[in-house]
Amino acid sequence: MSGIRINRFAGLLPSLLLSLFIVGLFIAGLLMTRVTQAKPLQLTEVAPDVYALIGPMEQRSAQNLANNANFGFIVTHDSVLLIDSGGTLLGAGDIESHIRTVTDKPIQLVINTGGQDHRWFGNRYFAEQGIRTLTSVKTQADQNARRNSQIESTSALTAASWAGTDPQPATAVVSETTELTIGGLQIELIPVGPAHTGGETLVWLPEHKVLFSGDLVYTGRMLGIGPQSQHRDWIAAFDTIRQLAPQVIVPGHGQPTDLSGAEKDTYDYLVFLRSEVGRLIDAGEEMSAVSRIDQSRFSYLEVYEQIHGRNAQQVFEQMEWE
Ligand SMILES: [Zn+2]
CATH class of the missing domain: 1.20.5 (Single alpha-helices involved in coiled-coils or other helix-helix interfaces)
Incomplete structure (x- = not known):
């Protein structure tokens, strides 16, 4: 037995x-x-050795690692320049894994185009590899000012994918338009704004005529106007883009475009909304009147339903004090 x-x-x-x-x-x-x-980013070569990583146009989530925005990188003869570091530590690793599908060259520099989470929350991932992080004075100030409030919201939205994220503002700053040469490639950092946030930093490649606009430009998606946005200055910042005469603009959100595409989906909407809201204010209307504004001309833009009413309220609130 x-x-x-x-x-x-x-x-x-x-x-x-x-x-x-x-x-x-x-x-x-x-x-x-x-x-x-974790790999919803879409890799696109917008000019020789110049790449955009196009993120999904949805809310931050555990799946998209808060990389719900566009990023970019340029492969020079000896290194890589990265534009924006992702919304979480895992998101930063995901961006690097996309770069590794193209090149083994080391990343030499990370530039942050803005103070919104997905532009810089992954900085620590690269800083720990000894890589410099650079932005403008205004963008860095915005990163510091909104760090804690953004940690609160992004950590909640990304849940388990937030693990290990410890947002570090860029450590080096420029205060005016600055030319850099990296691996033989000439780039210009151009501080603009306040616009979508307290200060955006454009990355301009004069040889390729490619502009990484950060959140100054949205395409295919309705832009978001938040309490941190300054829409009058945002419109004015478009003059800087026009003067550059870019052939390709990699926007903060949406597919790469040209100047007319950027004007159609971003500039025209800002001008339209300000003029409609201005009309209501001139007529002595209350804020609730913004719901009567017919924004359907822009209803082809993604997230229109969720965002257009709030945008109008935000513009009204600010324009009352102009
Ligand atoms: Zn953004």
């Missing part, structure tokens, strides 16, 4: 191992799914 028992127990061992193996496969499968879901 006891021999049989031993045999039965011995028979259990392989099936236990098999079960463990299956559970292991299941966990590995989950992890693989996670990795797959």
